[in-house]
Amino acid sequence: MTRPPVTLYLAAPRGFCAGVDRAIKIVEMALERWGAPVYVRHEIVHNKFVVDGLRDKGAVFVEELSDCPDDRPVIFSAHGVPKSVPKAAEARQMVFVDATCPLVSKVHIEAQRHAENGLQMIMIGHAGHPETVGTMGQLPEGEVLLVETPQDVATVAVRDPERLAYVTQTTLSVDDTADVVAALKARFPRIVGPHKEDICYATTNRQEAVKAMAPKCDAMLVVGAPNSSNSKRLVEVGARAGCDYAQLVQRAGDIDWRALDGITSIGITAGASAPEVLIDEVIAAFEARFDVTRELVETAVENVEFKVPRVLRVPA
Numbered sequence: 001m002t003r004p005p006v007t008l009y010l011a012a013p014r015g016f017c018a019g020v021d022r023a024i025k026i027v028e029m030a031l032e033r034w035g036a037p038v039y040v041r042h043e044i045v046h047n048k049f050v051v052d053g054l055r056d057k058g059a060v061f062v063e064e065l066s067d068c069p070d071d072r073p074v075i076f077s078a079h080g081v082p083k084s085v086p087k088a089a090e091a092r093q094m095v096f097v098d099a100t101c102p103l104v105s106k107v108h109i110e111a112q113r114h115a116e117n118g119l120q121m122i123m124i125g126h127a128g129h130p131e132t133v134g135t136m137g138q139l140p141e142g143e144v145l146l147v148e149t150p151q152d153v154a155t156v157a158v159r160d161p162e163r164l165a166y167v168t169q170t171t172l173s174v175d176d177t178a179d180v181v182a183a184l185k186a187r188f189p190r191i192v193g194p195h196k197e198d199i200c201y202a203t204t205n206r207q208e209a210v211k212a213m214a215p216k217c218d219a220m221l222v223v224g225a226p227n228s229s230n231s232k233r234l235v236e237v238g239a240r241a242g243c244d245y246a247q248l249v250q251r252a253g254d255i256d257w258r259a260l261d262g263i264t265s266i267g268i269t270a271g272a273s274a275p276e277v278l279i280d281e282v283i284a285a286f287e288a289r290f291d292v293t294r295e296l297v298e299t300a301v302e303n304v305e306f307k308v309p310r311v312l313r314v315p316a
């Protein structure tokens with residue numbers, strides 16, 4: 001039986017970023033160094049496949065530090081933690097390793113610097129996302145105001161409109177964030193902020209690749225987890241860039257083949273926390289049903305790498 005032809009456009013860059021790679025390495029190295037169990041506060045990165053793999057090696061995932069015993073090492077996830085968390089770990093004399101992505105830590109430092117300069121902070125981010133909670137938690141409760149949309153900007157109540165600064169979550173939509181920043185600058189012309197926003201290179205590059213790919217595709221699949229902010233943004237960016245059917249799938253088993261009936265071109269990308277093995281699985285599922293031609297849509301080449309914390313680099 002002849003299989004129908006399909007072109008698979010493969011976005012590059014896609015999948016793992018340097019911060020995710022480092023965070024996973026930290027858990028693996030901690031397990032080697034201290035043996036199991038090693039506790040991890042929150043999913044180290046938002047991907048079930050990655051978390052299940054580390055759990056099999058002896059990592060124990062918990063939501064709060066209070067769920068960890070005093071005498072086992074604990075790792076803080078790549079999304080960052082409020083200041084109160086390492087402080088509590090220190091008070092309990094726990095061994096802890098902070099896997100916060102250095103690009104998130106940079107935003108933490110920015111927020112603190114602005115606050116030290118007497119500016120009230122506004123954060124552009126998604127309410128309840130661990131990164132937002134972690135960044136807002138760098139300052140005392142109530143000090144950072146959260147806005148998600150231009151509508152929020154219209155109603156946010158500030159202490160002094162002349163003394164404000166903003167930071168952003170690193171995994172937002174570049175275009176949506178530009179709208180929120182524009183609204184902030186229109187309402188508070190003296191607000192201080194980063195050059196553009198704090199969205200990281202990996203988020204920006206993956207969105208750019210999707211924008212380049214979307215107009216060529218009848219449909220687009222984003223491999224990623226439903227709680228992964230940057231993956232969800234890729235779906236939105238794809239739909240907005242002209243792809244009629246853009247869907248998030250955790251792995252090949254989630255593909256709705258009926259919805260793809262009759263398509264001849266499909267774009268594939270992956271969020272920053274999705275391992276390449278899951279993308280390979282999706283490609284293999286297409287190859288089992290279609291006569292596949294692969295085409296790379298490459299908009300950037302990444303060579304970013306972050307070192308693991310010193311405690312894991314020095315010999316035990």
Ligand code: SF4
Pocket residue numbers: 017018019020078101102103104170171200201202203230272
């Ligand atoms: S998505 Fe960006 S901020 Fe988040 S871990 Fe990756 S590099 Fe760091």
